[in-house]
Amino acid sequence: MRDVIIIGAGVSGCAIARELSRYELDICVVEKESDVCEGTSKANSGIVHGGFDAKPGSLKAKLNVQGNILMEEMSKTLDFPFKRNGSMVICERPEEVSGLEKLLEQGVKNGVQEMKILTREQALELEPNLADGVYAVLHIPSGGIVCPFEMNIAYAENAAQNGVEFCLETEVQSIEKMEKGFRLHTDQGTMEATCVINAAGVYADVFHNMVSEQKIHITPRRGDYCLLDKTAGSYVSHTIFQLPTEKGKGILVSPTIHGNLLLGPTAIDIEDKEATATTAAGLAEIMEKSVRSVKNIPTRQVITSFAGLRAHEDQGEFIIGEPEDARGFIDVAGIESPGLTSAPAVGLYVRDMVAGIMELKEKKEFVETRKGITRFKELSMEEQNELIRKNPSYGRIVCRCEGITEGEILDAVRRPLGARTLDGIKRRTRAGMGRCQAGFCTPKTMELLAKELHLELKDIRKNGRRDAQ
Amino acid sequence: MKQCDLVIVGGGPAGLAAAIAAKKNGINDILIVERDEKLGGILNQCIHNGFGLHTFHEELTGPEYAYRFIQMAEELEIPYMTGSMVLDITPEKKLTVINRTEGVMEIQAKSVILAMGCRERPRGALNIPGYRPMGIYSAGTAQRLVNVDGFLPGKEVVILGSGDIGLIMARRMTLEGAKVKVVAELMPYSGGLKRNIVQCLDDFGIPLKLSHTVVEIKGKQKLEGVTLARVDEHNRPIPGTEEYYACDTLLLSCGLIPENELSREMGIAMNPVTNGPVVDESLETSIPGVFVCGNVLHVHDLVDFVSEEAAVAGRNAADYIRGNMEEKKSQGIPVETEGGIRYSVPSVVEPERMHEPVKVRFRVGNVYTNCYISLYLDDIRIQRKKRQIVTPGEMEEMVLKKEFFQEYGRPEKIRIVLEQAKQDDREVNGNE
């Protein structure tokens, strides 16, 4: 029997795994997909929210603000890109200023620092491309942007480094309550653990409902996004939200941490937990609404679009804790926005919960930090030459759009929890994420992956499981 | 820092022809920088025939055409570096180049010729909704996988876009044993050559559906099928015309984009229509001594014209290096296009710098039949050509001669105008 099984290798599951990997525990993360960061964590806004949006006193508010504060340090400890670019909420009419004031007040209650309401003129000084219709903005300097993939992967790699086992391509089919602990039936056999942590994203209700009579329900809320070329990336420097109105929550316009421009998301409640297809209507809505925040968005510069599913629980609150009738089973459910921001805090919060279930004894050999893939492009010329001398594969650019070298791709495959698919390489290195969208590098990346994994080209997958039809 | 008279960025057909012309015009200190492992560029994966009719008066395959030029370059002992990529060029013509053996190095050039070619428009730019499964490739990516890597990406294929690469790949995939079910084209006309429609589609019974597009992609992990629909005159899908095709591969052949990352970062003035640099009669960009040719300047249909254009750039770069090029004294005379012609290359001409007749190349934005293409200096018509048909898929040209300016004087502007011919005028494709 293991000590802890975590279901789901998204950012919440991996942050929890990493925090628990400090202790003498036998931990396993089970994930139905072939890589970490394959569900909600891979398709979201990549925003580190200030924390003004959540209801004061809620778990969302608490973990958001804590997560925001922790993010900076974690990004250094685990080596993932993060930037405090600041956020803005825009309104379009004088009578909406009260809406901004309400958010400001809420933010203050939640402990968000340094927020301010700016007039149009003041805002334009910070953000000259705001749309003509913008009347006033709420400025949140603590807002930030993060690379959701690298953050998730960084947590996972550090957990793996510290002994957490990752069982990928392992789908939990049913959970049995035992006298002490739980038995998980998966498509790869059974597993047992004293404590089960349910961080299964849009599937968290399914697993919760297997062990508890107090049912919960999660609605996959689909959000379509458009990603624009890096030439459009500096069009705005802040993350620009729209003031939520009775007509909806609005569309954000934000630079990404890697310098693209992101527009989205829409919000469509669906039932299918796998339905991540974008729709023409969704993409049209993004284009139509985003121009209300920022003028002359170069929409012809779209390089890709995608959709993600947020795990919306009916109460609209994070559900983190043990159901009364299933002690030892910890839900981490309903983790929708600000889930990414909250993840570092969720890790600590759940660790404390596990401490109430079993004794946590610190490991001596715990490795606190994780070093990411060396970003060749970010090195000085001397450092680059040093690296190429040691390893000539850094002298070959594979992805010309993003300037990614063969050395980086090989590192992505060879490191702990290494990439096994083209998308895995893409999320770890950015190879294929640029403006040609992998047109040129696909054959080269396939060759490298095939060689490293001793596979034939026909067995190289873009994503997903080996056995998928 | 390494010094070099002429650095040519790209060792495809444009870069090779430019290098050869520069060498023949007295420049010895040349370096071609090619990012692939061998010279020849995209021609290496274009194994079909149809290249070289203008240049060699015979029909060659892509690799054979490339080899002719590689041989010439080797006979002329033109230095080149493969597996090497230019990372940056400053406006002062200092290049940063990377490769495996020498690492990152800087090269100061007197003159630079940009010949980086173009890339394909990706799916994202087409705004096709749906999933993002395995099995969607741009046609050129599939071409490389099949022809160079010997890997057939799928068995049941739908192709969106009837550009030449898409048509060529329809035949190629068929010959490799795949079933190409349909080629869909958004526009009411094909962007490819007629010859390719007949020999790549008709020969194999592959249907071409004009005014159709992909409206849905099915399959989350692997492509399962696509839904096509007819579009109206505004390219909007018409409800009720949807048709589902089961397939494991979708190839996209929806246009090419010149790869001008380096040019933009250097601060070269760009033409928003061609997505290539603005050039004058010498194919010189807004930065003196920086020349450009081939698909990075504007997308060509025929490689023969790329070679021809590149030789012009090579000769002018040689003149520049040897100090034989007259300095620009004025802005030059703008070349304006009218009547449905979208752009011209060059877009500005300085007659005093014309050492040879200048070919002005251009494309129309739609299909026009029974028309004239006319060349005016201000309001004086110098030349006109009869055309039964002009299409966006076929580049047209007009030749500007220095004598025109000697005879008619220096105009305010040079105009290239598409004009409708009279109904009864049945003269075919001739010069007046």
Add this chain to the structure above:
Amino acid sequence: MSNRILTCIGCPMGCTLQVEMDGQIVKSVTGNTCKRGDTYARKEVTDPTRIVTTTVRLKNGGVVSVKTKEDIPKGKILECVKELKQLVVEGPVKIGQVVLENTAGTGIPVVATSFSK
């Protein structure tokens, strides 16, 4: 008498050509705008030929591009390709090197169009 309908490949116009035939003899070509259409139609209905380009496998992995040295009858394309699919050649192959002496019984050789490892 029979009729064949073709699309001319002489230029982008793509004239629809009607060819009137008596057995193998062309009686008339109509629908063409210029002479090229006539020439094309006569050849295409009596003796359609194509150069075939494809790749053949190399013994040590990978492929090399090849073509039929001359046009072969259109009807022989698939047979030619099928034959070449079976073929495995030993590298290195040089451009112009004959990889198959006589394809699909046409008497026409298949040659490499590039160099291989």
